[in-house]
Amino acid sequence: MRPELQPILNRLLCRECGGRCCQGGPGIWVDPARFFDLFFGGEQLPLEELRERLFPIGLFLWEMNDVSIPAPGSTSAGCGFLGVDGCRFSVAERPCQCLALIPNRATLEQSEGSLCTMPKRFRRKVARENWRRYWQTV
Ligand code: SF4
Numbered sequence: 001m002r003p004e005l006q007p008i009l010n011r012l013l014c015r016e017c018g019g020r021c022c023q024g025g026p027g028i029w030v031d032p033a034r035f036f037d038l039f040f041g042g043e044q045l046p047l048e049e050l051r052e053r054l055f056p057i058g059l060f061l062w063e064m065n066d067v068s069i070p071a072p073g074s075t076s077a078g079c080g081f082l083g084v085d086g087c088r089f090s091v092a093e094r095p096c097q098c099l100a101l102i103p104n105r106a107t108l109e110q111s112e113g114s115l116c117t118m119p120k121r122f123r124r125k126v127a128r129e130n131w132r133r134y135w136q137t138v
Pocket of ligand 1: 021027083087088
């Protein structure tokens, strides 16, 4: 079942924060079907083909306990898609986790880290399971 995605964006708060979540590392696409709809016109690709086609668009395969999950590239500063004006993806393209994160203003009251929370159905464990099942079908 596809996780329902209702972005909870608070642009003012995120601007004020400067994207601490993005500086920690990129979010990932939890829903394989959404990922392929966005970047490959709905065509679902096998692993080796996907690996080759990700690099030119700035994405890579993140390995989580032997399951490959597409993710934005990262740098020592965090997500490679974090630009001076914020995320370089359109809102519609952003990883599921980036859209699902629930902002928490209390994050700004501490000097580092983030208190924003990820709903259970968008956590890494769920993403890993979704992608594990996906790779069994192609
Ligand atoms: S994809 Fe965009 S919103 Fe997500 S972590 Fe990277 S810069 Fe932040």
